[in-house]
Amino acid sequence: MNKRRIMILLFLLVISFGPYYIYQNVLYKDARDITGEKSTVTITAENLEKEYASGAALADSKYLNKTIEITGKVSEVTDSTMVIDGKAFCKMNERTKINLKNKQINIKGRCIGFDDLFEVVKLDQCSIQQH
Structure with a gap:
């Protein structure tokens, strides 16, 4: 049961930070120079x-x-x-x-x-x- 909770928590973290990572590294462009x-x-x-x-x-x-x-x-x-x-x-x-x-x-x-x-x-x- 303990492993299952850890897996669920890890899955929720990936879902939470996935869009942020995509925004920061794929969609967001550096400021113009x-x-x-x-x-x-x-x-x-x-x-x-x-x-x-x-x-x-x-x-x-x-x-x-x-x-x-x-x-x-x-x-x-x-x-x-x-x-x-x-x-x-x-x-x-x-x-x-x-x-x-x-x-x-x-x-x-x-x-x-x-x-x-x-x-x-x-x-x-x-x-x-x-x-």
Whole structure:
């Protein structure tokens, strides 16, 4: 009787953790490495914001979840974010150690959409390409 209980318990454990194992090792993909990807387009922050303001659905089809490069002048800087031309909010991969405010810059990141409240395009996983 004791062996039977152990077998049932072992069977229940396999059933419980089987879907989790399949999800983690088969279905779940590693996060994208944006710094290693080639950008699909280079655009100014101002033009990117204009496209989103004129038609978010069309702009989403072009830019959403794609690796893009934006160019413009840095208007705000914190240790982990930058705002380019007041039009694009960039969440940086690394802390910014140098003062780049009011300097022309080229940043690569993943476009995550348009923020209607602040009227800025948001990018994450950003890295500085050129300044």
